[in-house]
Amino acid sequence: MEKLNSKIPDGPLSQKWIKFKASSKLVNPANKKKLEIIVVGTGLSGASAASALGELGYSVKNFCYQDSPRRAHSVAAQGGINAAKNYPNDGDSVYRLFHDMIKGGDYRAREANVYRAAEVSNQVIDHFAALGVPFARDYGGTLDTRSFGGVQVSRTFYAKGQTGQQCLLGCYSSLNRQIKKGNVKMFPRREMLDLVLINGKARGIITRNLITGEIERHGAHAVVLATGGYGTIYYLSTLAVSSNASAAWKAHKRGAFFANPGFIQIHPTCVPQLNEFQSKLTLMSESLRNDGRVWVPEVSGDKRPANDIPEEERDYFLERRYPAFGNLVPRDVASRAAKERCDAGYGVGETKLAVYLDFRDAIKNQGKKAIENKYGNLFEMYKTITGSDPYDEPMRIYPAGHYTMGGLWVDYELMTTIPGLYAIGEANFSDHGANRLGASSLMQAAGDGYFILPYTISNYLADQIRIPKILTDVPEFDETQKSAVERLNKLISIKGKQTASSFHKRLGKIMWDHVGMARNEKGLSKALELIKELQAEFWRDLNVPGSINELNQELEKAGRVADYFELAQLLITDALNRKESCGAHFREEFQTPDGEASRNDNEYAYVSVWEYAGEGNPYILHKEELKFEEVEMKVRSYK
């Protein structure tokens, strides 16, 4: 316990951030130039942080593994970005947004951070509008909003189904402005291999140039990780195929505690796997469930085409199990119900791992035109991927790994347990509890980068102004580089028979089968065993061609998969520890008689914070008790 100090300011919730800003230490403009900051990642949080810190006059170095910062996976977010503007006059407020997020997260997030995220949400929208993000507008020229799952107000700003792309390109443009000014230096096609600590403080990183293979050292007064989530631990997910946890994981092994690793959101409506070589599960917006009806055949193994199955032989299982909410139950409930039907043998399609999402009735009642207006682009995308036309036959959908609520533990200032190391965006744990509400990830990522970190980081850097430029020819850099290179050499010298991707695929299957939407002690323990066996096989039989001194995509993959084997074991340890069901974490042993999640606030109203205790040693659990001063903990029900 004594190791965790969340540094939440005193006073009433609505005054905490104001009070913090008024009292945090500042760095004089002349000193800012001398202070270097490394930002790893160029998604919504990384690019916004790098540009905001550059604007303030710090010397920023920004890294990404892609060929351009514009390709970070925030680009793929579809639905929108929340803010408490209350433009529709429908009763929204900062407090209501905060309350919805706390409740949506099933009371496992930190009140003060969530309130602040809601508080800065309006500034984020102002800033994006000023940057030229073409949000949807009404005829009078004002910004339009739409509704999203789990809330009763219309607070989601959007740019068709490409809000993430537009917001990311907005951040990318502000980043470019700072690059032009010389305040930010951009390092694309670099992978962070390790974090360098000097006297216990984060002072730099070791990177690999992905084109030349060269190992590089970069020093700084502070390091910010904006490296996203670890959803690709399931191999197939809605994430980009190269999204990975390695930077955060290396930081964890250097002393940054990891919080709530077991909280992973599984999105119910994704295009399912069609064949063995598919590398990706594309998301289909959850708005489709407004008009689509979810069903499977009533008879297991029914091979008839969907349209030949008569009404009375269809099982609309969501409507049957949840008559009150029907097809619009929350993400976790819909995902689990689809899995239950498929596990019982009622799945459709060649793999039997899909359910139908049928628009037949909606088209009959509202006309094809009305449906086209609402979902035209999604139907097109579905058709492009599958070759099947949703206007003529039902979509096949299946849940997929989507967003990780867990991440590096951070205090109120977004600093990890390593002084000088920060984690922002999806890489940290702080705002979404056990389940994230739609359209709040873009909001949090941009809020962290533009409006929170620039204030909190000065509180630390104000005490670093006497530290001269961090030189990289010191023993700490030597040692960290040596261990990073040793590991690359180890990976490449195994010269076994199997590819990194084939191991990743097998790891993903174990994770999906036992550590996915529904978990139980037996399955989790079995998964832990299987993963240890597979990990041993990996280090025995991996085949990475080529050398480390050249462009080598297989080497990149191998390093990421190797880290996933370790993270997977922590994730399972966390899932085993949490003997309750909350949000996306559903333990089959802990459910109500009618199959709903059963939370245990008496024993588990805490953040599980894990300390790495060295190779082979058991993890040390720290608990950050969650105190709810403003919100009363309640049970969610959808029946």
Add this chain to the structure above:
Amino acid sequence: MLDALNKKLIEANNDPVAFDHDCREGICGSCGMFINGHPHGPVSAITTCHLSMRYFKDGETIWIEPWRAKPFPVIKDLIVDRSAFDKIQTAGGFISVNTGAAPEANSIPVKKKNADEAFDSSICIGCGACVAACKNASAMLFVSAKISQFALLPQGRVEAKDRVRAMVEKMDELGFGNCSNTGACEAECPKEIKLTNIARLNREYYKAY
């Protein structure tokens, strides 16, 4: 298909084929290659990652080449260096507003028509297909998409002249050719960015001098 090919190659102890790819849902712009003589392959309005094998006949020979354009030097196999695109954006592809300095979002109304048109231009993914398709290796569709997005919005008008001068100058400096109105870029663009953007770029450019 390339994943399958590479698995086979590695298992036979050969070097895999290097290619850029990431999101696999047609939005990040990483992937891009000439397939049977077309950027992103023979099917229109999709990226390489969405080009399914069902579009080809069984046993068909498929020709795959990297982007061919002087400003996009080949790095390895199918990977080319597209950093020239970033350099053009750095030259002027932004609106100069500091964090915290933005006015209230609704204080500047934007005509819905303009906002929608700006959106249609803004969806460029920066993949480089337009340059690869162009006989002049022109980047004008790419540049014009960004110029149009900002030119159509009141927020972008303030710096419109400086922006268009800086971006066009950088584009020329990096060795991209000029537009001769063939329209191959529009035909091959996976996001269907329209040639009318280039017309707007030219108008903006003339106005800037």
